[in-house]
Amino acid sequence: MKIEVLFPEFCNLFGDAYNMVYLEKTLPEAEFIRTKFSDDVRFTEEKMNLVYMGPMTERMQEQVIRKLMPLKEKIQKAIDDGTVFLFTGNALEIFGDYIENEDGSRVECLGLYRLYAKRDMMHRHNSDFEGEFDGNVIMGFKTQFTMAYTPDESHGLFVKNKGVGLNIKAKYEGIRVNNFFGTYLVGPILVLNPPFTKYILNLMGAGDVKLAFEAENMEAYEQRKKDFAEKVH
Amino acid sequence: MKRNLRFYFALMFARGTALVLKLIGRKGTSMPGSWAIILCPDFIGRMPKPKKIIGITGTNGKTTVSNMIEDVLEDNGIEFMCNRSGTNVATGVASTLIANSHFFGKPKCDLAVFELDERSAPNIYPYMQPDIVLCTNIFRDSYKRNAHAEFILDILNKEIPKGTKLVLNGDDPLCSSIKPENDRVYFGIDHLDTDKKECDNIVNDVPACPKCHGPLVHDIVRYHHIGRVHCEACGYRSPDIDYLATDIDTKDMKMNVTVGGKKSEYPLLNSTNINIYNALAAIATLREFGLSEEKIRNSMEKMGISETRYSEKEVNGRKYILHLAKGQNPIACSRAFENIRNAPGKKSVVMFLDDYFDARHTVENTAWFYDTDFEFLNDPSIVQVVIAGARHHDTYVRTLLAGVPAEKIVHMRDESDTPAAVSKEADTVFILYDVYTIRLANDIRDKMIEREKEGETK
Numbered sequence: 001m002k003i004e005v006l007f008p009e010f011c012n013l014f015g016d017a018y019n020m021v022y023l024e025k026t027l028p029e030a031e032f033i034r035t036k037f038s039d040d041v042r043f044t045e046e047k048m049n050l051v052y053m054g055p056m057t058e059r060m061q062e063q064v065i066r067k068l069m070p071l072k073e074k075i076q077k078a079i080d081d082g083t084v085f086l087f088t089g090n091a092l093e094i095f096g097d098y099i100e101n102e103d104g105s106r107v108e109c110l111g112l113y114r115l116y117a118k119r120d121m122m123h124r125h126n127s128d129f130e131g132e133f134d135g136n137v138i139m140g141f142k143t144q145f146t147m148a149y150t151p152d153e154s155h156g157l158f159v160k161n162k163g164v165g166l167n168i169k170a171k172y173e174g175i176r177v178n179n180f181f182g183t184y185l186v187g188p189i190l191v192l193n194p195p196f197t198k199y200i201l202n203l204m205g206a207g208d209v210k211l212a213f214e215a216e217n218m219e220a221y222e223q224r225k226k227d228f229a230e231k232v233h
Numbered sequence: 234m235k236r237n238l239r240f241y242f243a244l245m246f247a248r249g250t251a252l253v254l255k256l257i258g259r260k261g262t263s264m265p266g267s268w269a270i271i272l273c274p275d276f277i278g279r280m281p282k283p284k285k286i287i288g289i290t291g292t293n294g295k296t297t298v299s300n301m302i303e304d305v306l307e308d309n310g311i312e313f314m315c316n317r318s319g320t321n322v323a324t325g326v327a328s329t330l331i332a333n334s335h336f337f338g339k340p341k342c343d344l345a346v347f348e349l350d351e352r353s354a355p356n357i358y359p360y361m362q363p364d365i366v367l368c369t370n371i372f373r374d375s376y377k378r379n380a381h382a383e384f385i386l387d388i389l390n391k392e393i394p395k396g397t398k399l400v401l402n403g404d405d406p407l408c409s410s411i412k413p414e415n416d417r418v419y420f421g422i423d424h425l426d427t428d429k430k431e432c433d434n435i436v437n438d439v440p441a442c443p444k445c446h447g448p449l450v451h452d453i454v455r456y457h458h459i460g461r462v463h464c465e466a467c468g469y470r471s472p473d474i475d476y477l478a479t480d481i482d483t484k485d486m487k488m489n490v491t492v493g494g495k496k497s498e499y500p501l502l503n504s505t506n507i508n509i510y511n512a513l514a515a516i517a518t519l520r521e522f523g524l525s526e527e528k529i530r531n532s533m534e535k536m537g538i539s540e541t542r543y544s545e546k547e548v549n550g551r552k553y554i555l556h557l558a559k560g561q562n563p564i565a566c567s568r569a570f571e572n573i574r575n576a577p578g579k580k581s582v583v584m585f586l587d588d589y590f591d592a593r594h595t596v597e598n599t600a601w602f603y604d605t606d607f608e609f610l611n612d613p614s615i616v617q618v619v620i621a622g623a624r625h626h627d628t629y630v631r632t633l634l635a636g637v638p639a640e641k642i643v644h645m646r647d648e649s650d651t652p653a654a655v656s657k658e659a660d661t662v663f664i665l666y667d668v669y670t671i672r673l674a675n676d677i678r679d680k681m682i683e684r685e686k687e688g689e690t691k
Contacts, residue, residue, distance in 0.1 A: 009440035014376050015563075015603030017435070018634075025634065037441070038448065057383040063446075121384070122355075126377045128596050141598035143376040186376075186600045191630070213633050220626035227596045227623070 001030040001206060002046075006053040007037045007064065014143060014186040016054035016088050022191045023050075025212035026201070037067070044074035048083060049204040055089025055186065058119070058145070065094055065109055072110050079112065084203050085180040088189060090146060092175060092182030093117045099146070113155060113177045115166075117146040128232045129163035129185055131173055136195035137161075137225050140185025148184070150175065157183055162232050179203055194218055234278040234360070236338070243273035244280070244338055247331050263320045266327030277323060278360030280330045283314065284343040286361065287522060288397075290351045291369030291408065292385070293565055294511045295321070297542055298369055299348040301502075301515035301533075306346065308532035309524065313344040321348040323356035351385050352378050354392035366393055367400040367518045369510070371407040372457065372564040373436055373604060382407055382438040400518045402510065403474045404459050406439045406449075420517040421474035422455070422509060425481060427575075429454040436563055436604050444469040455506055456571070457564060476517040481509060490516055490526075497526045500533050503543070505572050546678070548685045552661040553678050560588050560667035561597075563604035569665055570609035578660035579616045583651050583677070587622035589669035599627045607635035617656045620644035648673060652680040 005020050024032055030049075035041055043051045056064065068075065075095070079085065093099055096115035099107040102122075127142045138158050147167040150156075156165070156172020165173040166184075174183035181200070183189060190197045194217050201209055211217060247265035254262055269276040289299045303315050314333035319325040326347055333341050349357055351371075368389070371382050379385050386407055393399070393412050402408040403419030432454050439458035442449050447466035454460040463470035479496070480489045483504035489496045490513065502512055512533070519529050542557045556572070559565035566586070573582055591597035610618055610632060618637055620628045621644070629644040643654045655662055662681060666674035 009437075012436075013373075013381050015600040018603035022634070037446075057381050059383060124377065124380060126598070128598070139596075141600055143380075143598060143600070145380065186598075188600065188603055191603070191634075213630060216626075216633060216639075217630050220630045223626045224596065231595050 001027060001049045001204065002033060003027075003030055003050045003052065003204075004033045004035055004041070004043045004048045006035055006041065006051065007056075008034045008054070010037055010060045011054040011056040011064070011091060013055040013057070014089060016186055016188050019054065019086070019088065019188040019190040020052055022188065022197070022212060026197075026209060027206060030206075037063070041068070041071065043078055043083065044071050049206070050200070051078070051083060051085045053087045053091040053094075055091060058090075058121075061090055061094065061099070062107055065107065068094065068110060072112070075110065076112055079178050079180050082179050084200065085182075086190075086200065087180070087182040089184060089186055090117070090144065092184065093146065093148065095180070095182070096148070113150075113175060113180075114152070115148055115150045115175055117148045119146050121145050125164070127163050128228065129158075129165075129173055130161045130228045130232060131158035131163075131165075132161060133158050133196055134199055136193075137228075138185075138189075138193050138196055139221075139224055139228055140183070140187045140189050140192055142184050143186060144184055157181060158185075162228065191217070192221070192224070194221055234275060236279050239273050240276065240279040241337070243269045243276050244331065246272055247327075251328075251332065260318065263322070263324040263328045265331050266319075266324035266329075269327045269331060270324055275360055277327050277330065277357065280327070281334070281338045281340055282330065282361060283340045283345045285522075286345045286347065286363040286365075287518065288347050288349045288363035288366040289369070289518070290349045290354075290366060290389070291402075292351065292372040292374050292379075292382075293559075293562070293568075294369040294507060294514065295348050297508070297511045298367065298514045298518075299346060301512065301536065302518055303346055304536050305515070305519055305524070305529055305532040306344070308535065309528050311344065312342040313346050314340070314342055315346040316348055321350040322353040326357060326361065351389060354388050358392040358394055362394040363397050365398050365400060365518060365521055367514055368402065368408050368411060369514050370402050370405045370459065371411075371438070373438055374564070375561045376598065376601065377561070386411065398521065400514065400521055402459075402514065403472045404455065404461060404510075406443050406458060406462055406471065409472050410443050418475040418517060418521060419472050420476040420510075420513045421461075421471075421478070422481065422506075422513065423474075423477050423479040424453075425455065425506060425509075427455075427506065428460070432457065434567060434606050435608075436567070442467060442469050456568065459510075476513060476520070478509060478513045488512075492520065497530070499526075499530050502533070502536055505568070507568050546682060548682050551659070551685060553681055553685075554661060554663050555671075555674050555678055556663050556665055557671075558584070558586065558665035558667065560586055560669075561601050563601050566665075567606035567609070570606055573663050574609040574612045574615065576614075576661060576663075578614070579658055580614060581617040581619065581655050581659035581662045582610060582615060583619040583621070583655065583662060583664045584628065585622055585648055585664070585666045585670050585674060585677075586628060587624050587667070587670075589667065592623035597624055599624055599631075602628065602631040605631075607631050607637070611636035616641065616658045618642045619651050619654050621646070621648040621651050648677060649680075651677055652684050655681060
C-alpha cells in the first residue's frame with residue numbers, strides 16, 4: 001500500500017498533518033512517501049492508494065498551483081482512474097477554478113472541478129460542523145479565510161446538519177469528484193471520524209482494518225456526538 | 234491628529250464609565266477604552282501620548298517580558314503607565330491612556346509601556362507610533378484569531394511604523410525578518426547544552442529559506458524554528474547578534490550578556506530556554522531605552538517570574554507546580570510539556586487544557602492538540618497523566634497517540650475529581666492550566682495539598 005503526502009513541510013497547518021500520522025499508526029506496513037516541495041510528485045507517474053494534501057498559507061497555495069499546473073492533465077487522469085485523494089483545508093481550492101481576492105483579482109487554479117473560493121483575509125471564519133456521510137455522523141471544525149462556491153451541489157461531500165457548508169448558504173460541505181475528497185474540515189478529520197476513516201481505508205483497498213486505538217477513539221467520537229447534539233446549533 | 238468635539242465627548246464618557254466602575258469596585262477593565270473607541274474610532278490617534286512609548290509584541294512571552302520591564306522601571310523609580318492590569322488590544326491601550334491622563338487628556342507621565350497583541354496591530358499602530366517595539370518571537374498561535382505565522386508576520390510588516398526602532402529575536406528567522414528597513418538590534422543566545430541539530434517538534438513554521446524558499450541548513454535548533462540557520466542557495470543567514478547571551482549557568486542561575494564586545498553578568502529568573510529568551514529580551518529593550526546595565530542587574534536580582542505563569546509549593550517533600558500552558562496555543566503547550574519532561578524526578582502531570590468559554594458554550598476546536606508535542610509526555614520520568622475537562626476523551630486519544638501507555642493515564646469529566654486521582658509515586662505534580670483557568674488550577678492545587686497533609690494521596 002502506497003500513500004503519497006504532498007509537500008508536508010508546508011501543507012501542515014491546523015494539526016492536519018496528523019491525518020497521515022493516524023493512518024501510519026493504523027497501517028504500519030504501508031509505505032508513506034512524503035514528497036517535498038522541491039521534489040517531483042510521484043502520483044502522476046505511479047499508482048498510489050491515497051494522495052493527501054493538507055492546509056497551507058495563502059502564498060504557499062499559489063506556489064503549489066504553479067507547481068501542479070503543468071501536471072493538470074495527468075492529475076485529471078488520476079482522478080478519472082479512481083485514485084483516492086484526500087485534500088483538507090484550503091488544499092481543496094487548488095483543483096478548483098480560481099480563488100478571488102478581496103480586490104477582485106483572481107488566482108487561477110487547475111480547474112479540475114467547478115468550484116471557486118473568495119478570500120476575506122480580515123474576517124476569519126470559525127465554526128463547528130456536523131453533517132452526514134454514508135449514514136454516519138461526520139464532525140469537524142472550520143477555521144478559514146475563504147468561502148467556496150460551486151454552480152451545482154451534486155458533488156457535495158457531506159450533507160450539512162449543523163454549522164456552515166462550503167459557504168453560508170450551501171447545503172453541503174466539501175466536494176467529491178469520483179474518489180477525490182476535498183473538505184475544509186480540520187480536526188484532524190480522520191482522527192475525529194472513525195467511520196469516515198474506515199470508508200476511506202476501504203476505498204484505498206486496505207479492507208476492514210482496525211484503526212489505531214479504535215475503541216478509545218470510538219468512545220471519544222460517541223461523546224463528541226452527544227456534545228455536538230447538546231451544544232452546537 | 235487634532236482633538237475635536239467627538240474626541241472630548243468620548244473622553245468624558247469614558248471617564249464617567251471609569252468612575253462608575255470604580256464606585257462598583259471593578260478594576261482592570263478595558264470598558265472605558267471600549268466606549269472611547271466606539272464613540273470615536275480614532276480615539277487613540279487623537280489622545281495625547283507620553284513622550285516615549287515602548288511596545289512589546291510577539292506570539293509568546295510578551296506578558297512575562299512586559300512584567301519584567303515594568304518591574305525594573307518601577308524599581309528604578311521611573312514613572313510610567315502600562316496596560317498590565319487591562320488587555321493588550323486597542324481598548325486596553327485606550328483605557329490605559331485615559332486612566333493615566335489629566336482631565337483633558339494630557340498624560341500624567343512621559344513614558345508608556347504597552348504589551349501589544351500582534352493581531353491587533355491594524356487597530357493600534359496607525360494611531361500610535363512606539364519609539365521602540367520589542368518582538369519576542371513569531372509562531373503559530375490560536376487558529377481562530379491568528380490563522381498562521383505568515384499572516385501575523387504580514388500584519389506586523391504592514392503596520393509597524395517606519396520610524397520605530399525594533400528589538401528582535403535574532404534566533405527566530407521570522408521575527409528577525411520584520412520591517413528590514415527599520416533601525417534594529419537583535420538579541421540571541423550563543424550556546425545551550427540542550428541545542429539540537431534537527432527539529433523534533435511537530436511544528437516548524439520556517440521549513441524553508443525565508444528569502445529564496447530553498448532548503449535551510451540548521452546550524453542550531455533550539456525549539457521549533459528557533460535557532461541559527463543558513464541557506465546555501467542564496468546566502469541568507471541568521472543575523473549577527475547585538476545582545477548575545479553566553480555562559481548560561483542554570484546551577485548558579487546567571488548568564489553573561491555581551492554588547493559591543495563588553496560582557497556583563499545578569500541573574501536568571503528561571504532556567505527554561507523560553508525564560509532565558511524572555512530575560513534577554515527585557516534586558517535588550519531596557520538597554521535600548523537607556524537604562525544602565527547596573528540598574529537593570531540590580532533590579533533583576535530582586536525579581537521572580539509572575540505567579541500567574543508559574544508557581545511552586547512543597548509539602549511533605551512533594552512539589553506542586555502550577556505551570557501555564559496557554560490553551561489553543563500549540564507552541565506554549567509544547568514548551569510546557571518539554572519543561573516537564575526535562576524537570577528532575579518522577580512527575581505526575583494534571584492537565585486542564587480546555588478553553589474555559591468553549592467548554593461551557595460549544596464544542597472546542599481541538600485540532601491544536603495535533604500541533605502540540607504531547608509526545609514529550611511519553612517519558613519514563615512521567616509516571617502519570619491526569620486529564621480532566623469537557624474534552625477529556627479527545628485529550629485521552631491524543632495522549633495515547635503520543636505513545637503514553639494507557640495504564641499511566643486517567644481521565645475524567647470533572648476537574649474536582651483530580652486530587653483523588655493523583656498518584657503518590659510522583660515527587661512533583663505539575664498542574665497545567667490555561668489563562669482563564671488559573672483560579673480553578675489554584676483551587677485544585679490547594680485541595681491536593683490538603684490531601685497531602687492529611688495523608689490521603691494514593
